[in-house]
Amino acid sequence: MRDPAPWQKRYERMLVLAVLFGLVSQYLFVGAAAGISVVLFVAGFYGLFFYAIKGRMGGFEKWQGQMSSGWILFIPILLLTLTYALFANQLFRVLNVFALFALIIAQTVLLTRSSVQPWYRSKFYSESMFLGIVKPFSYITVPFSLFNNRLKARGTGATRSKLAKMLLGLVIAAPLLLVVISLLASADEIFLSWLNEIPHVLDLFSFGDGIVRIGAAAIIALYAFCYIWALLFHKSTDNAKSLPAPAEGDSSKESGRIEFDPITAGTLLVSVNFVYVLFVVIQFSYLFGAANGLLPQGAAYAEYARRGFAELIMVALINIGLLICGLHMIRRTSKLAEWIRKLSLSLLIGCTIVMLISAYSRLALYEEAYGYTQTRLLVHGFMVFLGVLLIIAMLRIWKESFSMAKAYICISIIAYVMMNYANLDARIAAQNMERFERTGAIDIAYLGVLSADAAPTLLKLHAKHPNLDGLSEVIEELRSEARARHKWQSWNWSEQRAK
Incomplete structure (x- = not known):
């Protein structure tokens, strides 16, 4: 062989x-x-x-x-x-x-x-x-092919003959073993007790679990x-090698993308920026004055915080779309047109950052009125993330050689890892605890849906306010869930502390 x-x-x-x-x-x-x-x-x-x-x-x-x-x-x-x-x-x-x-x-x-x-x-x-x-x-x-090849390589006639003889020996031995085992079990009670334990050992193994x-x-x-x-x-x-060569001087064909005329694009950007600048100038006191009590006439505190937040985020996302188009889909011609493009995009980024700050402050007001939740903290993080992306885009506008794609991918990975290590549930519990100390308002029912990450903060709150309705039940529920995961494979530091 x-x-x-x-x-x-x-x-x-x-x-x-x-x-x-x-x-x-x-x-x-x-x-x-x-x-x-x-x-x-x-x-x-x-x-x-x-x-x-x-x-x-x-x-x-x-x-x-x-x-x-x-x-x-x-x-x-x-x-x-x-x-x-x-x-x-x-x-x-x-x-x-x-x-x-x-x-x-x-x-x-x-x-x-x-x-x-x-x-x-x-x-x-x-x-x-x-x-x-x-x-x-x-x-x-x-x-399966590798396994089959190995069997063929070893499956000689002599090997098959040996396997057949071994099987024949087992078949002949089976009835003899039954007789011998029965006699030994009758002769010795300890041996019989061991045999009686065999079904109980088999009970430990589930057929369905084994299949899974x-x-x-x-x-x-x-x-x-x-x-x-x-x-x-x-x-x-590399598919790029098989593409036909573009005509000389045809940048749109070379890049394979749609490009807009700089005059058309410039008019669009100037018009949009005019509205945004007017919005920022007129509304500036309202955007940042609510925290100091300078609310628009007739607007309630919570209503102001809630109203306009989603709209500002949508406008910010639309502006990011305009920014991407302005960076990659406007035909490059004269130096003047380039300056108008860059200044318009920079102004667009500036106005968008102002809108993000406004939306951030509105959400902070809403949290102060209604409490802190995972969704609201995630939105906070998302707005900070958008702000960083806009700053990177500003750098790309004035430095053509800068790779925005590399920066965006790296920043996205870093931001996601940071959100994992921000320990949101612990932060939610801590901030709601601080809010309770200031206002006396707290949503115990929501704290009950948090994970074991929040347990240390909830224990501190319970130590300071042992009579707070429902808090003892929330802590006990976290502990019971942590104890239920007793297998070593499920070991987790937060659940270990909750136990």
């Missing part, structure tokens, strides 16, 4: 490791809530990944910084993975499943150079998602193997 080639042995070992990864993964997740198990799962995947691509890293790098970007992605991946062991916010526990999947796919594509596109282009992400979601299914038969675990292990193992196989053997092509 000829030994398999070294490359075949490597892929067979890779398949064995994928099966082990699937078995360990089902043990980590089936019947246990996500906790420290996520950290172990991600670490196991990277162990399988780096074993599989050993010797495939390095070489020619078409776009400078691709490999470095791949290694840097370990920072947000590690931080988001640790959130499952540190925090208990249900929203981010769900969102982080998709965030981690996308980041790990992007990183593994970068490290294996499975895409010829740079990481700051949209085509890179569409190709990465294709590799992560669609392509593995085209290799679903590969592990085997299915989960098979799915995880198959996907991990097929995805890594797709990375190893995917041949990406």
